[in-house]
Amino acid sequence: MTRPLGRVDWPPAPITTERLVLRASEARDRAAFIDLLASPEVHTYLGGPRPRDELDRAVPEVPGRQPGLFVIDFDGAMIGMVKLDRHDAESPGHIRPDIGEAELGYLFLPEAWGRGYAAEACAAALDWFADALPGTSVVLRTQTANERSMRLAARLGFTEVERYEAYDAEQWFGVWSPVTPSG
Numbered sequence: 001m002t003r004p005l006g007r008v009d010w011p012p013a014p015i016t017t018e019r020l021v022l023r024a025s026e027a028r029d030r031a032a033f034i035d036l037l038a039s040p041e042v043h044t045y046l047g048g049p050r051p052r053d054e055l056d057r058a059v060p061e062v063p064g065r066q067p068g069l070f071v072i073d074f075d076g077a078m079i080g081m082v083k084l085d086r087h088d089a090e091s092p093g094h095i096r097p098d099i100g101e102a103e104l105g106y107l108f109l110p111e112a113w114g115r116g117y118a119a120e121a122c123a124a125a126l127d128w129f130a131d132a133l134p135g136t137s138v139v140l141r142t143q144t145a146n147e148r149s150m151r152l153a154a155r156l157g158f159t160e161v162e163r164y165e166a167y168d169a170e171q172w173f174g175v176w177s178p179v180t181p182s183g
């Protein structure tokens, strides 16, 4: 299980980008959360989706209420989520707490792919993070076969640290570091 960020004020005021709003989740997002978690397309490289009837029972009235989890809102409706989780010695799987304290994750509904929304939302979330926890690096793990995710990671400025094998697939481990103001 991933764990939410500590040491941040949450929720922040909604963040507005050119086309999107990043905000904490609300009860009205529940159906979109279930759509995201039940989507086979979204979970192609994430171990497969969860059954919809199980999600209907398990997803709380206000899903995803945790520090670092942004609902991405386009025109008043949720199209995806961007999450910054804690990355430390207790995090699951292949970890590198020596190079980053937080981990970025992103899930968008397939109908929202291919328009640059994920890049726009993740860049804004990383900006927020750079203010919330100055000087802290962020790591990212994704399957190399997940080409959309690999392109997004590069677009956001993540650089490769290493590749490793897990879940019978090659995984990519990257890091993003905030730009430190000079002078």
Ligand SMILES: CC(C)(COP(=O)(O)OP(=O)(O)OC[C@H]1O[C@@H](n2cnc3c(N)ncnc32)[C@H](O)[C@@H]1OP(=O)(O)O)[C@@H](O)C(=O)NCCC(=O)NCCS
Residues within 6 Å of the ligand: 041, 042, 043, 045, 046, 104, 105, 106, 107, 108, 109, 112, 113, 114, 115, 116, 117, 118, 119, 120, 141, 142, 146, 148, 149, 151, 152, 155
């Ligand atoms: C990974 C994921 C978020 C990427 O979504 P995406 O829409 O491809 O990512 P971006 O926001 O970077 O969009 C880039 C695409 O939009 C296109 N685009 C169209 N209009 C654009 C605009 N105005 N600005 C920027 N890009 C635009 C780009 O050309 C690019 O297309 P291309 O990849 O075919 O070259 C999405 O595929 C997803 O949710 N996958 C399932 C979850 C997952 O695997 N997560 C990874 C685990 S961390």
